[in-house]
Amino acid sequence: MRLDRVAEDIFILISELYAQVSSTVLITAEGAIVVDAMPFPSEARQIISFVESKLGPNRVRYVVTTHHHADHVYGSYLFPEAEIIAHDLCRDMLQRVGLANLERSKRSTPALAEVDLRLPDITFQHELHLHLGHRHLWLMHTPGHTADSISAFAMDDKVLIAGDTVMPVPHIVSGDPEQFSRSLAALRNLDPSFIIQGHGDVLLRGEVDEAIDSSIRYLAAIAERVGKLVQRGDPPQKLREIDIESCGKSRIPLDGLVSKLHMDNLLALYRRMKDSGS
Numbered sequence: 001m002r003l004d005r006v007a008e009d010i011f012i013l014i015s016e017l018y019a020q021v022s023s024t025v026l027i028t029a030e031g032a033i034v035v036d037a038m039p040f041p042s043e044a045r046q047i048i049s050f051v052e053s054k055l056g057p058n059r060v061r062y063v064v065t066t067h068h069h070a071d072h073v074y075g076s077y078l079f080p081e082a083e084i085i086a087h088d089l090c091r092d093m094l095q096r097v098g099l100a101n102l103e104r105s106k107r108s109t110p111a112l113a114e115v116d117l118r119l120p121d122i123t124f125q126h127e128l129h130l131h132l133g134h135r136h137l138w139l140m141h142t143p144g145h146t147a148d149s150i151s152a153f154a155m156d157d158k159v160l161i162a163g164d165t166v167m168p169v170p171h172i173v174s175g176d177p178e179q180f181s182r183s184l185a186a187l188r189n190l191d192p193s194f195i196i197q198g199h200g201d202v203l204l205r206g207e208v209d210e211a212i213d214s215s216i217r218y219l220a221a222i223a224e225r226v227g228k229l230v231q232r233g234d235p236p237q238k239l240r241e242i243d244i245e246s247c248g249k250s251r252i253p254l255d256g257l258v259s260k261l262h263m264d265n266l267l268a269l270y271r272r273m274k275d276s277g278s
Contacts, residue, residue: 004202007194032060062132073117086122087141090148125149140186142165143180151163162197170248202274218249221247226266242266
């Protein structure tokens with residue numbers, strides 16, 4: 001994994017195995033906080049080794065899970081000494097569908113064979129303030145990517161750990177575009193110095209406002225473009241004519257994966273609008 005430091009004792013590890021998914025480690029004298037634990041055991045163990053190099057063994061006190069998707073939760077079982085924190089809905093979703101999803105993933109991905117599903121120990125609905133050592137981490141509900149999405153704000157350094165609420169292109173297949181836009185606007189109002197995205201590179205202060213604003217504009221653009229297509233009665237094949245650049249986003253990030261995410265968004269919106277008669 002790639003390792004970067006974004007502030008004193010705040011480190012980001014970025015996966016080289018899956019979609020540049022990120023994990024954040026906050027080091028304190030009282031132990032470590034890990035935000036998102038990677039999908040693959042091999043990478044979760046790299047997080048553990050990194051914390052051990054700083055603090056010694058068994059010093060992760062909390063693992064914060066930003067939402068229930070596999071690439072953010074599967075590594076959590078390797079932190080038995082830590083309490084897992086997530087949104088109420090994250091626990092509900094993992095209880096309802098998590099085990100079945102994991103079993104399907106194991107059949108298609110042998111690297112996940114040893115994974116055990118770990119449910120959150122502590123959950124909240126709107127916000128939670130986590131204090132450890134000198135760190136004050138404000139956890140807040142930021143739905144849109146998923147109903148259970150949360151973000152974490154390191155108050156002292158103004159570092160926003162956004163989970164998949166901030167990505168190179170918003171992904172709304174499991175979520176809601178209007179909620180997403182409201183969550184993005186709320187995060188912008190925090191005036192963060194850095195944003196650690198759920199996938200991809202860290203956003204620096206000079207990039208933050210434009211990145212968030214472009215995502216809000218993107219969500220509005222795809223809703224408008226798909227809505228017109230549905231109103232005309234066009235078939236879903238016409239979605240291919242709505243390219244990502246015309247909606248204000250680049251096709252380059254995440255090694256080009258954003259183009260697939262964009263098409264997934266368009267198809268999800270098309271189906272919802274057709275089903276609702278929009």
